[in-house]
Amino acid sequence: MLNAEGEDIHMPTSSNLRIGQRLVRYRKQAGIDQADLAKAAGISQPTYSRLERGETQATLPHIYLIATALDVRPDAIIGRQDQEERVLCSARTDGGPCDMAAMKQRLLDYLEASSYLTEMGY
Template structure:
């Protein structure tokens, strides 16, 4: 199955970029970027937009939908369902990312509280 990480890697390689190049553009380390391609970590919509910009493509293509398919579906009844599913997928991914960030904030606050006491 061709997942988002594989699509990103394929586009990156087609453009002749290394993982280090993209990591630098994104302001992250190469190992962090490698985890994105391996999908060891969830990719937020903001990060997908950044990657799409760097790779000169669209988020729709990164998540597996060809631009032409999206255009053709705009006039069909399935267009609405497709858009709702895509939006729900993005919302769920962002909710998971937010939950992870909240956990990290709580963890860091606990560390700070212990240092202050």
């Protein structure tokens, strides 16, 4: 089905929904509303809203424009599931959520330990 702007609108797919969830998360982290982000990205607000709801498939130009407006990498919006799972796993030791500062500290501790063990010949 096409909307008035000629865009294909369909039922949300799991992939579109995951991208939409990431868009919401990054937009809220930036402290910006949909209208301002759409304007900054050069797309219409209704189109952006449909992207967040997963009703429209994000094109590469959409992703690039939105990522640029949010100052994030396009692959952060697309999401690499294996990468996300590795980051989440490294951030937790007890199965619970972990804030970014704690995750960074754990990663730094790991790198320091790895360097030490390498120097010791292990």
